[in-house]
Every structure is written in structure tokens, then in C-alpha cells.
Amino acid sequence: MTQTLPAPARRPRVPRLTGPVRTTLRLHRVALWLWLATVLAACGLLLWLHGPGADAAVRQLARCAPSDCDYIGGPSFRYEQLLRSVGAFVYLTPYIAALFMGVVCVGRELERGTAQLAWVQSVSPARWLATTLAVPAAWFIAGTIPLVTLLHLVATSGPEPRIPWYDEYLFLGSGPLALTRVVLGLAAGALGGVLFRKALAGGVAGVAAFLVTGYLSARYRISLWPTVTEHGPVPPAAPAGAQVLRRDAVTAAGEHVTNDLACVDAGGAAQLRRCARGFQDFSVTYHPSSHYWPLQLTESAGILLLAAAATAAAFAILRHRTP
Structure with a gap:
């Protein structure tokens, strides 16, 4: 009598990224690792500011006021400058996103013909652009969320006197407005790349469009909510x-x-x-x-509308120029 051995249990298959998503990640893997390393460094700096950096600033301010002792170069001055530096990085992230999208992701691929090669295979132009936008947007937003969260925590719990909530770097870098600005930067870069089909021209056009938007936002921000x-x-x-x-x-x-x-x-x-x-x-x-959040949410809604319009324009131009 033969004994039937049980069949070996099959290992569950781990889903793998395939198609345009995998191609986009492999194509821009160096940029992805650089972004992750920068985010980790900035988050580590914010955690240090929330702990030892803030403690050292509090000890100095407990001894004397900034006007009565050596403030320049002291722990309190260093704390403020490092906090502003991280805020400036978050502030500049949308410009980096616009330049990266316009030059590397869209403009260069259209200029070299790599995108056209993908279109004649199994990827439609609309799907190619959607993937090219979505994958960098995912990693930019995923990295910006912890930065914004930690920056808001440090800015609202640091030693007195704190940097005012309406400071340009902190206001644009410590709330939902930071995320929507990144989305708009990516959309502006994609629009510039599709419009000019050149790496340099696409990046410059995307950054220029975002600069105009930033100027208008700074000029009319105080009017977005009743004073x-x-x-x-x-x-x-x-x-x-x-x-x-x-x-x-x-x-x-x-x-x-x-x-x-x-x-x-x-x-x-x-x-x-x-x-x-x-x-x-x-x-x-x-x-x-108390007007911090109304101003943040109102401007974020306007920025999202502009990002949606720029994205729709990029898809419309691409559809018009491709068979």
C-alpha cells in the first residue's frame, strides 16, 4: 500500500511592481535615494532640535535675554537658524519638484524619444504621463509628510521667543500648504515639459510658472481670510x-x-x-x-485647483500632439 505524501505548501507570491511603474522607479532610482537620504537627514535634524537643541536654547535664554548676552553664535541663535534652514528646504521643495519633473521626467524623455518608444509598445501616451507624474508625486509627498509634521511640532513647541507663525518659511513649510505646493510644482513641471518637449526649456518653464504662482500667493495671502x-x-x-x-x-x-x-x-x-x-x-x-489654519486651508484649496488645471492642460496638450 503506497502512502501519498502531502504536497509541499506553496509560498505566497509577493506582488511585484511591473510595467510603467517599475520602469519609472528604475529610471529615477538615483533621484529617489537622494531624496530619501535628504529627508532622513532633515528629520534627524528636526528631532535633535526638538530635544537637545531646544534644551540648550532654553538654558541660554534662562540665563539672559538675547539682547543681554552673546546671542550670535549661541545655542538659541543656532536653534533658530537650523529651524529656518529646514523650513527653507521645505519651502524650496516644490521648485525642486518642478525642475525635476520638467527636466528629467518629461522634457528629457520627450526630447530623446524614450517616451515615443514606450508609446509604440504597450503604453499609451496618457498612461505614460500619468505614471511619470504619479510615481515621483508619491515619493515626494511621502517624504514631505514627516518633514511637515516634525517642522510644525518643533515650530509650535520650541523655546520662547518663537519664530512667528506667519514667517514665510514656516508658514509654507509647516502645514498642508507644503504638500499642495509640491503637487503644483510637479504639475507645473509636467506642463512645461509637455509644452516645450525639451529638458532645459521644460524645467525653466515649470519653475517660472511656479514662481509666478508663489509671488501672487505671497502678495494676496493676507486677503484670503477676513482680518x-x-x-x-x-x-x-x-x-x-x-x-x-x-x-x-x-x-x-x-x-x-x-x-x-x-x-x-x-x-x-x-x-x-x-x-x-x-x-x-x-x-x-x-x-x-487663530487664522493660521483658515489661511492654510484656503490657500491650499486654491493651489490644488491650479494643480488640477495644470495637470489637465498637460494631458490635453499631449493628447493633441500624439495620434
């Missing part, structure tokens, strides 16, 4: 941490005088009353710190 205005017979003080936009004074004749320093630094109640004589009303207009 707060307070009036008083003497110059009212804005809350701590508020972004003061303007100070106004109204004379007895009804004339409006705009002066950021009007009667603010009068020095003492008696001098303040003498300075205020001849004016019948003062006002201060500002964004309180």
Missing part, C-alpha cells in the same frame, strides 16, 4: 503672536493717517496721551494666530 480691526481713543494693542498688517489714526478733521509707529512707542501713559492729542481714533488691523 480683525480694533479701534480705540489710544492706539490699541494687537494680541500676542498676531500678524499686524497696519495701524491707522484719524485726526479731528477726519483725515486718515497710516503710520505703523503712530503713538505706539510714545513711552509712558503721559507721553501716550500727549501723542494722541489731535487724533480722535486709532485702529490696528491684524491676523490673530
